[in-house]
Amino acid sequence: MLAMNYRGTRRVRVSQKPMPEILHPQDVIVRVTRSCICGSDLHLYNGNVPDTRVGTTFGHEFTGIVEEVGGDVTKLKVGDHILVPFNIACGTCVFCQQELFGNCHESNPQATAVGGIFGYSHTAGGYDGGQAEYVRVPYANVGPTIIPEGMDVDDAVMLTDVTPTGYQAAEMAGIQKGDTVMVFGAGPVGIMAARCAWLFGAHRVIIIDHVEYRLEFARQYAKCEAYNFRSLGDVVLFAKKTTDALGADVCIDAVGAEAAGNALQTITGRKTLLQAGSATALHWAINSVKKGGIISVVGVYGPTDNLVPIGNVVNKGLTIRANQASVKRLLPRLIEHVQNGVLDPKGLITHRIPLEDVADGYRIFSDKLDNCVKPVLIPPSARM
Amino acid sequence: MEKRPFENNRGSERPDIKGWGIDADPKNDPTYPYKHRNNGEHKGYTWERPPLQPVTVEVLHSNERPNITAVFGTTSPPTGLSGAIRRFAFKYSENSYGHWLPLLLADRVNAVEGVLDDIRHGHFPNIFAEKGYKGKWKHDPAGTAARIGMIVGVAALAFWWFTRDDDDD
Ligand SMILES: NC(=O)c1ccc[n+]([C@@H]2O[C@H](COP(=O)([O-])OP(=O)(O)OC[C@H]3O[C@@H](n4cnc5c(N)ncnc54)[C@H](O)[C@@H]3O)[C@@H](O)[C@H]2O)c1
Numbered sequence A: 001m002l003a004m005n006y007r008g009t010r011r012v013r014v015s016q017k018p019m020p021e022i023l024h025p026q027d028v029i030v031r032v033t034r035s036c037i038c039g040s041d042l043h044l045y046n047g048n049v050p051d052t053r054v055g056t057t058f059g060h061e062f063t064g065i066v067e068e069v070g071g072d073v074t075k076l077k078v079g080d081h082i083l084v085p086f087n088i089a090c091g092t093c094v095f096c097q098q099e100l101f102g103n104c105h106e107s108n109p110q111a112t113a114v115g116g117i118f119g120y121s122h123t124a125g126g127y128d129g130g131q132a133e134y135v136r137v138p139y140a141n142v143g144p145t146i147i148p149e150g151m152d153v154d155d156a157v158m159l160t161d162v163t164p165t166g167y168q169a170a171e172m173a174g175i176q177k178g179d180t181v182m183v184f185g186a187g188p189v190g191i192m193a194a195r196c197a198w199l200f201g202a203h204r205v206i207i208i209d210h211v212e213y214r215l216e217f218a219r220q221y222a223k224c225e226a227y228n229f230r231s232l233g234d235v236v237l238f239a240k241k242t243t244d245a246l247g248a249d250v251c252i253d254a255v256g257a258e259a260a261g262n263a264l265q266t267i268t269g270r271k272t273l274l275q276a277g278s279a280t281a282l283h284w285a286i287n288s289v290k291k292g293g294i295i296s297v298v299g300v301y302g303p304t305d306n307l308v309p310i311g312n313v314v315n316k317g318l319t320i321r322a323n324q325a326s327v328k329r330l331l332p333r334l335i336e337h338v339q340n341g342v343l344d345p346k347g348l349i350t351h352r353i354p355l356e357d358v359a360d361g362y363r364i365f366s367d368k369l370d371n372c373v374k375p376v377l378i379p380p381s382a383r384m
Numbered sequence B: 001m002e003k004r005p006f007e008n009n010r011g012s013e014r015p016d017i018k019g020w021g022i023d024a025d026p027k028n029d030p031t032y033p034y035k036h037r038n039n040g041e042h043k044g045y046t047w048e049r050p051p052l053q054p055v056t057v058e059v060l061h062s063n064e065r066p067n068i069t070a071v072f073g074t075t076s077p078p079t080g081l082s083g084a085i086r087r088f089a090f091k092y093s094e095n096s097y098g099h100w101l102p103l104l105l106a107d108r109v110n111a112v113e114g115v116l117d118d119i120r121h122g123h124f125p126n127i128f129a130e131k132g133y134k135g136k137w138k139h140d141p142a143g144t145a146a147r148i149g150m151i152v153g154v155a156a157l158a159f160w161w162f163t164r165d166d167d168d169d
């Protein structure tokens, strides 16, 4: 079968790989119909996630048709068209029992600090991902969800990560009616977080980025204010000035390790890997929020250390909430929002790329070319 | 900087935004990840585990846990020099640079092993294609030309440096 194949820093290609097999009684094998490239994949692509092995297939946002089921699979049958949450979750461990499906203790042997994730290095369990024609899906009774009748597959694939992550970013921020919400990052996740902030009753939603076309996209899609940090000068000063000198009620970090905007952070975090990615957005979030405010972090960082003004967190009495999105927990509500037309996840998709052109897809998304916001890969069999 | 007057009319509805406020919940506190805390972890690692996936490839496991998880991925098991470095890294906990820095080194070594492996199998990797320069060229020809020019320039300089006649001795 055809599959994306990681060869080293910023080098990927498609090649023939053996078909995946059932390795556990709760596995299914899925024929992929859609598979996105995500901002999280850029951390792998840029070589920033330790234990990213050559030959691995990435891809944690995918839909597909069940082709084969393991002996203990009760909730799915051959032919079902499913959307697969990016987290691999057993459903029985104490963390899954608390609906922390992104923090499962039975899906990742290599690290205790993160649950299993499809196609996300050995630090997240060593699974091949969905940027392929076929993929193995473990714990098929827990995460995968049959795509509801009438739902567009492009909406479905956006429910595997981006929509729940953006929604959870707003939820964790504990937004109350009337709040001013400041979102750092106008990528797919940040734009969705800005859109969802309104659902929680935000009064003002402000998004910050430095890529003009994305700011314009965010203005239209999320109906929020959007500012370019390069022209603002000092973002934190702007945050204070625009909130009567008090600071935003909540700040959301939807950037993570690839952040630009501060030379020292970029050199230590992205060029030399002396810290676990550049923490510029988190730094700004901490300094832009009000005293007693809440920071919600969904931006992904590496497993070592980051330079952030933790003293200000103490002195301002801040609450930091962060997690990998618990996709399965949020799906019922989000499916409802999509079906009622409240949310329009597929509206974020700007590029539909044949799986065979995966290398160009990564480059276009990574370098922010051709006004790309969200690319989705389509395998040959799903194009017929 | 654009000066925007502070609006003190907090709580105003936004009828122009579909779904405004429909998930507002004054009781959304504590929110996740604490919301459904049930203290199950006080009983320790005692839950009934799912059936265990047979271990058919070498799986390294964090020394912060006693076992391999009930399921795991089987892609790219450790091999060669990079594999040896990875095995060494797993002697250290996730709390240690001894774990993460060797893993990053192993990733770089692994990339070289990948090229050698390709060549051994009679396939000379098309680095330009793998880097997606075809797509970049289409949408950013000037940037791509500059980038490729720089790479060729550096390579030419290195070639000159290593092949020049050393008149000094
Ligand atoms: N927690 C989760 O469950 C989860 C799930 C999906 C993605 N993520 C993470 O969310 C982040 C965003 O994902 P994405 O797909 O939108 O990625 P993306 O790379 O498309 O978007 C990031 C955006 O941040 C902008 N940016 C860079 N530096 C900035 C700064 N200092 N301030 C403001 N904006 C800045 C970039 O220009 C870019 O538009 C990534 O770190 C990704 O790994 C987390």
Ligand SMILES: [Zn+2]
Residues within 6 Å of the ligand: A038, A039, A040, A041, A060, A061, A086, A161, A162
């Ligand atoms: Zn993702």
Ligand SMILES: [Zn+2]
Residues within 6 Å of the ligand: A089, A090, A091, A092, A093, A094, A095, A096, A097, A103, A104, A105, A106
């Ligand atoms: Zn679990």
